[in-house]
Each structure stands twice: as structure tokens, then as C-alpha cells.
Amino acid sequence: MTATAETDVLVVGGGILGAWSSYWLSQKRGLTVSLIEQGEFPNSCASSSELLKSFPLTYGKDSFATAVAAKSMPLWLDLNRESGQPIFETIGFLELVSSDGREAEESLRVLGELKLPIEKWDKARIQKRYPVIRAPGVKFGLFHPDGGIVWAGRAVSVLTALAQKAGVRLSPGTKAVSVLKGPEGVLGIKDSAGKTRRAKSYLFCAGAWTAELLKPWKIPLHVTCHDQLYVRPPFNKGRYHPRIFPVLKSSKEGVCAFPLHFRGYLKIVDLKRGKPAKPGLLAAEEGSSFLRRSRAFFARFIPELAEFTEWEGCQRAFAATKDSNPIIDRLPKAANAYVACGLGMEGFGWAPLLARNLADLLVGGRSTLNLQRFRLGR
Numbered sequence: 182m183t184a185t186a187e188t189d190v191l192v193v194g195g196g197i198l199g200a201w202s203s204y205w206l207s208q209k210r211g212l213t214v215s216l217i218e219q220g221e222f223p224n225s226c227a228s229s230s231e232l233l234k235s236f237p238l239t240y241g242k243d244s245f246a247t248a249v250a251a252k253s254m255p256l257w258l259d260l261n262r263e264s265g266q267p268i269f270e271t272i273g274f275l276e277l278v279s280s281d282g283r284e285a286e287e288s289l290r291v292l293g294e295l296k297l298p299i300e301k302w303d304k305a306r307i308q309k310r311y312p313v314i315r316a317p318g319v320k321f322g323l324f325h326p327d328g329g330i331v332w333a334g335r336a337v338s339v340l341t342a343l344a345q346k347a348g349v350r351l352s353p354g355t356k357a358v359s360v361l362k363g364p365e366g367v368l369g370i371k372d373s374a375g376k377t378r379r380a381k382s383y384l385f386c387a388g389a390w391t392a393e394l395l396k397p398w399k400i401p402l403h404v405t406c407h408d409q410l411y412v413r414p415p416f417n418k419g420r421y422h423p424r425i426f427p428v429l430k431s432s433k434e435g436v437c438a439f440p441l442h443f444r445g446y447l448k449i450v451d452l453k454r455g456k457p458a459k460p461g462l463l464a465a466e467e468g469s470s471f472l473r474r475s476r477a478f479f480a481r482f483i484p485e486l487a488e489f490t491e492w493e494g495c496q497r498a499f500a501a502t503k504d505s506n507p508i509i510d511r512l513p514k515a516a517n518a519y520v521a522c523g524l525g526m527e528g529f530g531w532a533p534l535l536a537r538n539l540a541d542l543l544v545g546g547r548s549t550l551n552l553q554r555f556r557l558g559r
């Protein structure tokens with residue numbers, strides 16, 4: 182550590198990736214860590230702050246992505262045990278396949294090869310298991326029992342609390358406004374209080390804000406907004422409880438529906454890339470087409486929900502790369518700084534494994550997971 186460094190690692194951004202990384206670096210790798218976050222832990226404007234995220238294991242023929250998700254699972258289960266809270270729940274993930282089914286068949290093959298449970302269901306099987314779900318025009322259902330949900334905001338709170346217990350200095354309400362660059366690396370971070378924070382190494386996990394903060398490095402992230410609705414079921418609320426209702430996805434519609442959460446609402450999310458946006462949270466657009474698409478989705482698959490009258494909507498900005506893979510890399514010409522962002526629309530669940538590998542990179546310069554695919558200059 183240099184004479185002026187206050188800590189081994191300064192982590193910028195307390196979303197799921199920053200929270201998991203701080204936890205690994207401190208509790209598991211024994212480094213001194215400071216974590217600065219412009220909002221709260223979690224920040225309600227950030228992607229990681231919501232109640233629920235889906236955890237799929239089906240990535241078509243992409244066996245690497247499938248293996249990343251599969252290796253992340255035990256790490257989430259460890260967190261459940263350590264915190265004593267059900268943050269990750271394997272409630273089952275059902276994909277309704279209406280297209281040619283090629284991608285679903287590839288998922289079947291890959292999960293089979295990895296010896297992970299996956300089942301191909303006909304309509305009768307779907308309705309037997311989930312009587313509330315109809316499947317007109319559906320070729321088959323792809324069900325993987327190990328898929329499920331992560332209680333997202335709770336995960337960030339729990340991880341930052343555990344990290345703090347392990348000695349991490351948490352600074353909520355502190356924005357990194359600029360990065361001080363030297364010829365060989367990052368020299369410090371200027372924060373919103375005018376303080377310069379110095380560390381031996383820096384890790385940038387600033388989500389949709391990353392490109393703005395790291396402008397000189399031209400991080401190739403595209404920020405778009407995604408619609409989501411929270412719908413209160415008019416009938417039969419008990420039927421949508423996470424213990425008896427899966428994560429339900431239809432790729433054809435580009436929609437994913439979740440079980441009921443404890444505030445009595447069921448979430449439905451637009452998986453299609455939206456319009457370019459600024460980072461943050463936006464109100465839903467007046468007359469949003471997603472409202473119509475959600476009703477159409479329910480009318481087809483869960484008719485009793487189609488006439489919902491109570492709902493709340495919002496648009497959430499989200500940052501992704503062109504190929505939808507995360508960026509995990511050292512910053513060019515900055516030997517002591519790393520960036521981790523662009524997790525993808527189904528990448529929340531990968532955070533523990535990516536963070537563990539980031540911690541190994543920072544500690545020993547090597548990771549167990551081959552990070553070639555996540556390189557900045559790919």
C-alpha cells in the first residue's frame with residue numbers, strides 16, 4: 182500500500198456486484214475495503230434494488246453461461262445459511278415455448294450434459310402442476326426446478342451488513358465524481374464531499390453509471406429502459422405464492438412474470454431492450470404499450486389476471502454490452518483498477534461467482550473462472 186492509501190481496495194458502487202465484491206474481498210480474502218455508494222444500500226434507482234429477480238439456468242447452447250449460473254447457486258445457498266434468511270429460493274422456472282423450440286432443445290441438452298435437472302412438459306403436465314396456467318399455442322414447457330428467485334434488495338442489504346461486520350467501511354450518500362489518473366494507474370477518487378480517497382486498488386461497479394464515471398476509458402455500455410408492472414391479482418392471491426407459483430417466461434412475448442411478493446403484488450417485466458435512457462428510475466410512460474402487452478400475456482396464459490385493475494408501473498434503466506455479456510477486466514493503462522459492469526438482463530444471479538473471481542484477480546492477479554469472454558476489448 183502506498184503511504185497515502187487509506188485502504189487496500191476502494192469499491193465504487195453498492196449494487197449487487199459491489200456488495201458481493203466487498204464481501205469477498207473483506208470477509209473471505211482478508212483485505213481492508215471501503216465501499217462508496219451515491220445512494221443507500223440498496224439504492225432504489227439502481228438495477229439491483231428491486232424486490233425480486235429471476236434466476237434462470239437456461240441459456241440455450243451457451244454452456245459457459247449455464248455453468249456460471251450453476252456455479253453461482255451454491256454461493257447463494259451459502260449466503261442463505263450465513264444470513265439465516267431465504268434470499269435465494271429455488272421455486273422452479275417455467276418457460277413456455279411457442280416458437281420452433283430450437284433454443285429450448287439446446288437448453289435441455291446443455292443442462293442434461295451438466296447433470297442439472299430439466300424437464301420437458303406437455304400442456305397436460307403444465308396444467309396439472311400449475312392449474313392456474315393455460316398454454317394455448319404452446320409447443321411445450323421447459324421446467325427447471327433449480328431455477329427461481331433472488332430477493333434482490335434484501336441481498337444487497339444483507340451482503341453490505343455482513344461486509345461491514347467483516348470490517349468494510351461503508352459510505353452511503355457518497356458519489357465518486359471523478360477519477361484521478363496517473364501515468365500507470367488510478368491515484369484516487371474525488372468524492373461528492375470534495376474528499377480525495379486513495380487506495381491500493383480500485384474496483385468500479387457503478388452499473389448504468391459506469392460509462393459516465395469512466396469516460397476516458399470509453400466503456401462500451403448501452404443504457405436502455407425497461408418497463409415493469411406490479412399487478413395486484415383480483416382473485417386467488419394464494420395461488421401465486423412463491424411456494425406454488427414459478428417464475429414464468431415466454432420468450433415469444435419477451436415477458437417474464439414472477440410470483441406474488443410480500444406486498445401483495447406480482448411483477449411482470451419486459452425482457453426486450455427498450456429505448457436509450459439515462460441511468461436511474463423513471464415513471465411509466467402514459468399509455469405504455471407494455472401495459473397492453475402484459476394484459477395480452479395474462480389473457481393468453483393466466484386469464485384470471487388479465488382484468489387487473491390495481492397496478493403500478495415504472496421504467497428502470499439498465500446497462501448492457503452489445504453481446505449482453507458482462508465486462509470484467511482491468512482498466513487499460515491502470516494496473517491497479519478493475520471494472521465490473523453490464524451484468525445483463527439475467528445476470529443478477531451470477532454476481533457471487535463473478536465477485537469471487539474479481540476478488541481473486543485483485544488479490545493474486547488470477548481468477549479460477551476464465552474471464553476472456555468478459556474482456557473490455559473483446
Ligand SMILES: Cc1cc2nc3c(=O)[nH]c(=O)nc-3n(C[C@H](O)[C@H](O)[C@H](O)COP(=O)(O)OP(=O)(O)OC[C@H]3O[C@@H](n4cnc5c(N)ncnc54)[C@H](O)[C@@H]3O)c2cc1C
Binds near residue numbers: 220389523
Ligand atoms: C427492469 C429490470 C429487470 C431485471 N430483471 C432481472 C432478473 O429478473 N434477473 C436478473 O438476473 N437480472 C435482472 N435484471 C438485471 C440486473 O438487475 C442487473 O444486471 C444487476 O442488478 C446489475 O447490478 P450492478 O451491481 O452491476 O449495478 P447496479 O445495481 O446498477 O448498481 C450500481 C451501483 O453503483 C452506484 N453508483 C453509480 N455511480 C456511482 C458513483 N459515481 N459513485 C458512487 N456510487 C455510484 C449506484 O447508485 C448503484 O447502487 C433486471 C434489470 C432491470 C432494469
